[in-house]
Amino acid sequence: MQNRTKRSVIILGCTGSIGTTALRALESLTESFEVVGLSAHSAVGELTRIARTWNCKNVCISGARGLDSEHVDFLEGTSLYFGEQGIVDLIRNTDADIVLNAIAGSSGLPATFAAIENHMDVALSNKESIVMAGNLLFEYADDHGVKIIPVDSxxxxxxxxxxxxxxxxxxxxxxxxxxxxxxxxxxxxxxxxxxxxxxxxxxxxxxxxxxxxxxxxxxxxxxxxxxxxxxxxxxxxxxxxxxxxxxxxxxxxxxxxxxxxxxxxxxxxxxxxxxxxxxxxxxxxxxxxxxxxxxxxxxxxxxxxxxxxxxxx
Structure with missing residues (x-):
């Protein structure tokens, strides 16, 4: 990762409970954090609002294959990704220090591996990643010099x-x-x-x-x-x-x-x-x-x- 004055974050599942709590908590810490990537499953309107609020130009709608351009109101120059593969591509194409994986269920596993593969630490709310992959996940993280930090209280x-x-x-x-x-x-x-x-x-x-x-x-x-x-x-x-x-x-x-x-x-x-x-x-x-x-x-x-x-x- 590049040397920055701010800690850069990708938030996956940004319109869910963990994602919205994270964004609300980060509002008072904008001098220390920047949101550089966002994903949501289908709440396009809320995702658009969040992306514009945080000036974020790397966005994924994981529950869609595409959008009618007249319904898209993201910032000019936004890189827009779709589908579950789009989450992986978002991670691969975005430079970040850490990924908050707040995706619900088993669909969060590929995102966890993608973050590790790209040498990003993982703040992991998606416990299914650990339950399904177990030691494979931690061995992969060790091989890439990456931390997996739990988010569950x-x-x-x-x-x-x-x-x-x-x-x-x-x-x-x-x-x-x-x-x-x-x-x-x-x-x-x-x-x-x-x-x-x-x-x-x-x-x-x-x-x-x-x-x-x-x-x-x-x-x-x-x-x-x-x-x-x-x-x-x-x-x-x-x-x-x-x-x-x-x-x-x-x-x-x-x-x-x-x-x-x-x-x-x-x-x-x-x-x-x-x-x-x-x-x-x-x-x-x-x-x-x-x-x-x-x-x-x-x-x-x-x-x-x-x-x-x-x-x-």
């Missing part, structure tokens, strides 16, 4: 804690889960749950797919697999605990029995910016400080009868 916490203490000092990992909207829902009424109920997460504002996965704790199962590949801990050394307040974003258990955790309000701005900055940009006052006088923290074991997909992972 739980894995961002573990990434920071393990970096601070060193993996050899850690006995096991503890992933927290809010339990979603059905952690206390009567088991005999589970068959009456609607899609609207399942997508109404009590803590996080997310897209439909990850909201459903979170409601069933399938997402937490994927996060266990993700943590195992990311940090080199066996599944037996990774514990899941229900924590409804979503203030403790995971813990490490030391060999001496002590526990260390990160506490912050449930706001994805912090893990996103931590990944994008990678300690190269100083971050201040990203989230509001916690008020300990009003802080109540609860923990419980996950119910494997209620959430059978978690032990399946």
């Amino acid at each position: 739980e894995h961002s916490t573990l990434y920071a804690l393990l970096e601070a203490f060193g993996p050899s000092a850690v006995h096991s990992l503890v992933l927290t889960a809010s339990g979603g909207p059905f952690r206390n829902y009567p088991l005999d009424k589970m068959s009456e749950i609607t899609v609207g109920m399942a997508t109404a997460h009590p803590t996080w504002k997310m897209g439909a797919k990850i909201s459903i996965d979170s409601a069933t704790l399938a997402n937490k199962g994927l996060e266990v697999i993700e943590a195992s590949f990311l940090f080199g801990f066996s599944h037996a050394s990774i514990e899941v605990v229900i924590h409804p307040q979503s203030v403790v974003h995971s813990l490490i258990r030391m060999h001496n029995g002590a526990l260390y955790a990160q506490l912050s309000p449930p706001d994805m701005s912090l893990p996103i910016l931590s990944a994008l900055s990678d300690k190269k940009v100083e971050l201040h006052n990203i989230v509001h400080p916690l008020d300990f006088s009003n802080l109540i923290l609860g923990f419980q074991k996950p119910d494997h009868i209620r959430f059978p997909l978690l032990p399946l992972a």
Whole structure:
């Protein structure tokens, strides 16, 4: 990458939950970051607005093969790409320091490999890339001298804690889960749950797919697999605990029995910016400080009868 005064970012999935949170968080950091590439699946109007706001001229619409020129209102000189291959081409033809991969599902995997191939660090929200490719992904990243930095709040916490203490000092990992909207829902009424109920997460504002996965704790199962590949801990050394307040974003258990955790309000701005900055940009006052006088923290074991997909992972 070229030497720059600003850290250059490609945001894939810029109109989704993670993408919009990232852009909102970056608004106060324009002296340190520039957005040089954007992709969205089909929200062309919103993508156009974002591209013009950020003066970005490298854009991909991954859910389209092309557009009628009269409906395109991107900046003059914009390089426009289409389809899933267009995401790969966008990455290959754009000079950036880091790629935020916030694409949902398995379609995010080629983009992760493309970023690595082009020697760009990856801020990875697309956990499917790790679940599907596993060690192949990390070996490829090592071969290209590239970092894969997790964006999930739980894995961002573990990434920071393990970096601070060193993996050899850690006995096991503890992933927290809010339990979603059905952690206390009567088991005999589970068959009456609607899609609207399942997508109404009590803590996080997310897209439909990850909201459903979170409601069933399938997402937490994927996060266990993700943590195992990311940090080199066996599944037996990774514990899941229900924590409804979503203030403790995971813990490490030391060999001496002590526990260390990160506490912050449930706001994805912090893990996103931590990944994008990678300690190269100083971050201040990203989230509001916690008020300990009003802080109540609860923990419980996950119910494997209620959430059978978690032990399946």
